Amino acid sequence: MRSADHGSVAAKINALIEERWRSASKPPGNAAIAKAIRDETGLSISTGYLWMLRTGQRANPTGPRLQALAKFFGKPPAYFLDHEVTNEDMELAAALRARGVRMIALRSDGLSEKSQRAILEMVERAREIEKLDSGDGAEPA
Numbered sequence: 001m002r003s004a005d006h007g008s009v010a011a012k013i014n015a016l017i018e019e020r021w022r023s024a025s026k027p028p029g030n031a032a033i034a035k036a037i038r039d040e041t042g043l044s045i046s047t048g049y050l051w052m053l054r055t056g057q058r059a060n061p062t063g064p065r066l067q068a069l070a071k072f073f074g075k076p077p078a079y080f081l082d083h084e085v086t087n088e089d090m091e092l093a094a095a096l097r098a099r100g101v102r103m104i105a106l107r108s109d110g111l112s113e114k115s116q117r118a119i120l121e122m123v124e125r126a127r128e129i130e131k132l133d134s135g136d137g138a139e140p141a
Helices: 009-020 032-043 047-055 063-073 086-096 099-108 113-129
Strands: none
Touching: 009 047, 009 063, 032 047, 032 063, 086 099, 099 113
């Protein structure tokens, strides 16, 4: 059911479904997913419409359907529409929603490269102390 175009709406929705139900042997069917979307968001999306999105027969969800998908999967609506948006972009956008992260980024603007590296080293050390990156293979930039 995966679309060959990894930036397509179908590919994004299918990847999000696989991620959300990764602990299950296989994700539930479209009817159960549509019901979960309705139950968790209070916004409606039909089983048929979800199927069309997942198979690529519909490629541009709009209005309440787009809002339902965005809310259910915790992504901004633009994620489903912008074919150039990467997971890295989405991770950055999610991180910047936190006020503290946003303030660090904004206050770092204009500092010398040396000062920015020093701040990054402090952040990396704090993450190490709090064991936030253990086992994920993350490398400091």
